[in-house]
Amino acid sequence: MTSLTPERIIQVGMGFWPARTLQTAAKLGLFTTLGSQSMSGEEIADKLALAPRAIPDFPDALVALGFLERDGEGPEARYHNSEEAALFLDKASSAYIGGFLEMAHDRLYPFWEDLGEGLKTGEAQNEAKRGMASIFETAYSSQESLEQFLSAMSGISTGNFKALAADFDFSPYQTHCDVGGAEGILAIEVARANPHMSCLTADLPPVQPIAQAKIAEAGLSERVTTRAIDFFKDDLPKADVITMGMILHDWDLPTKKMLIAKAYDALPEGGAYIVIEQLIDDARRENVFGLMMSLNMLIEGGDAFDYTGADFAAWCTEAGFKKTEVMHLAGPSSAAIAYK
Known part of the structure; x- marks a missing residue:
């Protein structure tokens, strides 16, 4: 009898679930909002303008992924950044790399939907395909986009x-x-x-x-x-x-x-x-x-x-x-x- 299981196939094949959860948390500024403090799920929802349905699944998923830690159970539970998240995902940290995750959220994630087409044609699947400016033209189109791009590269x-x-x-x-x-x-x-x-x-x-x-x-x-x-x-x-x-x-x-x-x-x-x-x-x-x-x-x-x-x-x-x-x-x- 084989000892193989489909677990790794499922983890990789559904890898967009945890990826998008982390990207979204970075984009919403969750880790920076928490900073060095702790918050209840209700407080997180209030600070980030989330719907009640987001709690507790969203922060608990980040607990299970190891990016948040939770003290207590149920509505009274309080969440705080893990050591890793505090170092790399809080904008107040000099080691912040969240800019790269934000760029992945805003740009890369939608473009990867067309990987199959790229493999068949050998052509770019980014803004150029959609008749838009290139990544570099887009990055340099405004001070805000330039700073986001540079922050992502530095991160x-x-x-x-x-x-x-x-x-x-x-x-x-x-x-x-x-x-x-x-x-x-x-x-x-x-x-x-x-x-x-x-x-x-x-x-x-x-x-x-x-x-x-x-x-x-x-x-x-x-x-x-x-x-x-x-x-x-x-x-x-x-x-x-x-x-x-x-x-x-x-x-x-x-x-x-x-x-x-x-x-x-x-x-x-x-x-x-x-x-x-x-x-x-x-x-x-x-x-x-x-x-x-x-x-x-x-x-x-x-x-x-x-x-x-x-x-x-x-x-x-x-x-x-x-x-x-x-x-x-x-x-x-x-x-x-x-x-x-």
């Missing part, structure tokens, strides 16, 4: 940036440029962990004041500067270390190779080029999130895709780099490093 990347800043040996280098640096978080973390480094974060002009504000808030304006560039049109700034966090996977192979070549040209001999991605394992069997992210890039860009460390090594060798390596950072993410 999913900050842990990786901290790990790179702490674990990569920056001692042989003096200057660092983060290309496509968004809010400047990577440059801030490198400067914070390596007091000898002078850092630059480079991105499109509308991003510059947002990054400057983050840098000033971190008290690092003397060592972290900003520059407005368009990496499609402009040469990359010269630096001993050039980084790109979740940039290469946005594009097709010719564009990936173009950006790698630009990084090579901007580095001195012995310089390092570092990309941070959810690198797919070389055997393409283990990093589920990396493979899901690559399918997401199909949804977003059609011919955009994520890649393996071996892919990166081949492209960088072709560009002239002497040596490459992969450094694991956090969760499914790694840094792929090429030395000139």
